[in-house]
Amino acid sequence: MSDTHAQTVTYVRDTMLPQAAPPSTAQGPVKWLRESLFSSIPYTILTIAALYVIYVLLSGFLPWLLGGVWTTSNIRECREVLDGAAGGCFSVLAERWNQLLFGISYPQDGYWRPTLAFVLLFVAVAPVLFSNLPRQLLIVTALYPFIAFWLIWGGSLLVPVSALLSIVIGYVVYGKLVKTSFAAGLAGGVIAAAVVWFVLSMMTPSLSGVLALEEVASRNMGGFMLNMILGVVCVSLSLPLGILLALGRQSSLPIIKMICVVFIEFIRGVPLITLLFVANVVLAYFLPPGTSFDLILRVIIMITMFASAYIAEVIRGGLAALPRGQYEGAESLGLDYAQSMRLIILPQALKISIPGIVNVAVGLFKDTTLVSIISMFDLVGMIRGPILASTDWNGVYWELWGFAALLFFIVCYGISQYSQWLERQLQTDHH
C-alpha cells in the first residue's frame, strides 16, 4: 500500500532551501526610514515640515553660537569685531562670569569656598540618591550643612562646630530618655541642645579667630550661587516639614488635621510671589519691634513654607497609596503611632513619593528666580539689574539669557533624568 502511495507523489523536496536575505527595502536603515519617517503621504509631509523647522532653528542658532566673540571688553568693541557678521557677544560671559555665578559683592579671593561647597554637595547627596553606595558616606551628608555654612558664610569654624555639638548632645540625651517616654525624650533632647548651644555661644566670641574664614554677609550672596543656596536649603528644610504636614493631614485628631489642611490649602492657593511680598514688606510687622532678620532668611522661611505644602501633598499621595493592611499590620504588632510610622509606613510611603518630591524640588529650584522681583540679585536679577543696565553690555540679551537658561536646564534636566531613572529602578520590584 505504501508503495503505491509513494508513487503518486511526483516530487518532494528533500533539502531545506537556504535562507534568503530580506528585500533591501525591509531591512537596515531603509526599513527604518520607510517605517518611521515616510510610511504614508501625510507622514512624509510631516517629516519634511519637521526637517524644515530644524533647518530654520539651526541656521539661526549655529552661526550665532560658532561665530561668537569671546574677548572684547564691551558691546561696541564686540560689534566692531563682528562687523555685521552673525555671532554672539559671548565676551559678556567671559568678563562677567563671576557676577553671574557669585553676585557682585562676594569677595573675589573667596570664590573657591562656594565652589568647594558645591562640589561637596554632590558627595553629600550621593548616598541619599543612590542606595547602592556605602552607607558610611551618610556621615558626610550629616556634616555637610555645617561645612557648607562655614564655607559660604565664613566666620569661625567654632560656630558650626558648637551647633553640631549641641545637636549631637541633644540627640544623645533624647536617646537616653526616649525609653521612658517619647515626650520626655523630645523635651530633654531639645533642652540639652539649647543649654549646650547657649554655653558654647558664650565661649565662642573670645575664640572668634580660630580657623576663621572671611565673613560674608547674606546680602552679598548673589548670582547663580543664590539660586543654588535657596534651592538646596529650602528643599532640605521643607522635606521634614512636609512629612509632618502630610502626617497631620492624615491624622485622626480633628484639630491637628484642621490646622494642617488650612495651612496646606492656603499656601497652595496663593502664588509664590505674594509670599515673597510677605517676606519683603509684611513679615517685619509681625516680629517683635527691633528685631531685624536678613532678607535672605525671611525669603528662605517663606519658600520653605511654600515648598513644604506641596511636598506634603505629594507624601499624602504616597501615604494614601499604601494598602490599609500595612497600617493594620503595624498596629497588630503592637507598635505605637510613632513607631509604626517610622518603621513601617513612612519608609514605604516616601519610597513611592520620591519621583513626586523630585518634581516639586525641580519646580522649586526654578521658582527661586522669583526672588529677583523683590530686588534680590540672583542670576536673573543680576542679568536684569547690574549687567544689562551697565553701559558696557546694554543690549547683549541673548547671550545672557541663553547662559541663564543653560544653567537652569542642566540642573533641572539632570534632576528629572535622575527621577526617571529612579522610577524605573522602583518599578522592577513589582514584577
Add this chain to the structure above:
Amino acid sequence: MTTMSDPQQGSFRLSMLLNDTRYRSYTFQFIALVLLIALMAFLGVNLMRNLAEAGLNISYDFLGVPAGYDINQTLIDYNSQSSNLRAAMVGIINTLLVAFLACLTATVIGVIAGVARLSKNWLVSKLMSVYVEIFRNIPVLIWILMIYTLMTAVLPAPNAFRGDNATSSMLFDAFAFTNRGVYIPAPVWGPGSMMVVATFILSIIAVVFYRRYAVKLLFETGKLLPTGWPTLAILIVPTLLMFFIMGSPIGLDLPALKGFNFRGGIQIGAPLIALWLALSVYTGAFIAENVRAGIQAIPKGQTEAAASLGLRPKRVMNLVILPQALRVIIPPLISQYLNITKNSSLAIAVGYADITATLGGITLNQTGRAIECVLLLMLFYLTISLSISAIMNVYNKNVSLKER
C-alpha cells in the same frame, strides 16, 4: 459585672493624659491648639505694637482714594483719577484675561505636542520631546523675560514701516508687529450687526439640536446621518446670508501708520503678548506630558476590543479612547490652569498691569498699605484657587469609575 480588660472606674490619674492612648490624643490636640493660639497672639501683639510705633492702623480707606497712576492696557474705563479699587478691578480683569488666553493656547499647544510625541514618526516625536524638555526645565520667568526682549528689542519700531523704502511691512496690511506691541484689526459694529450676531447664535443652537436629533435617530432606527458638513453649513450659511441682507454691517478697522505710530485697530501691548506666549509655551510643555500620560494610560486591549466590535478607527478614538483618556487628563489639566493663573502674577516682571502689579505693586508702594494690599491679593488668588478646586472635586466625583 466587670472583666479584667475593662478600665478601672474612677481612677483617673494625671499621668494618663500622656500615657493612656484614650486621653493622649486630647492632650496633643490641646497642646497644639494652645501653641497655635500663643503663636497668633504673639504675632497679633507684635503687629499692634509695630503699627502703634509707626503711627499706622489697618484701614481700607485707601481703596477709595484716587490711584494717581496710569495703566496702559485696560478693558474697562480707567484714568489716573480713578480710585485704587478701580485700579485693582482693572488688575483683576487683566489677570483673568491673560490667564484665559494662556489657558486656551496652552491647551492647544499641549494637546498637539502630546499627541505628536506619541507619533510613529520618529523625527516629529523627537522634536516634540526636545520642545517639552527645553520648556519644562527652564524657569517661566526667564521665558517671560526672553519673549519680552524679543518683543521690545528685536521687533522693528513703527517708523520702520514708513516711507518708500520701509524695512518692515504689515502682514496682509492688517497686522503690524512693532516694538510697541502688536496691532490687529478691530471689528466695527454697524447698525444691524446685532441681527448677524443673533443669527449666528441661533445657528449654534440649531447645530446642537441637529446633532441631538442625529444621535436619537441613530439609537432608534440605526440610521446614520452625516454630521460634519451639515454642521459647517448650518453654522456659516445663514450668518453669511444675514450679513449680506443687512448690507455688511460688520466692518474692520485696520491699523494704519499715521505720523509716528499706528492708529486704529486694537493695540496689544508687548507685556501682554510676552506673558501670554511664555505662559502658553511653558505650560503647554507640561500639558503635553499630561496628555501623553493620559493616552498611554488606556490599555491596548480597549482599542482592540473596540476594533473587534467593528468600530472604525475614528470612532474608536472618539467613543472609546478619548472618554477614558479625558478622565486621566482633565484633573492635572485643571491644576495646570491653576498654575497659569498663579504664574500670571509674574506679569509684574514685564510691567503688565495685572492684580499683582497694580494692587501689590504700585498701589502698595504709593500708599504704604503693605498688610492690607498683600492680604487682598492673597484673598483674590485664594478665591480663584479654592473655587476651581471645588469645581474639580465635583467633576472628579462625576467621572470616577462607578464600581458597585
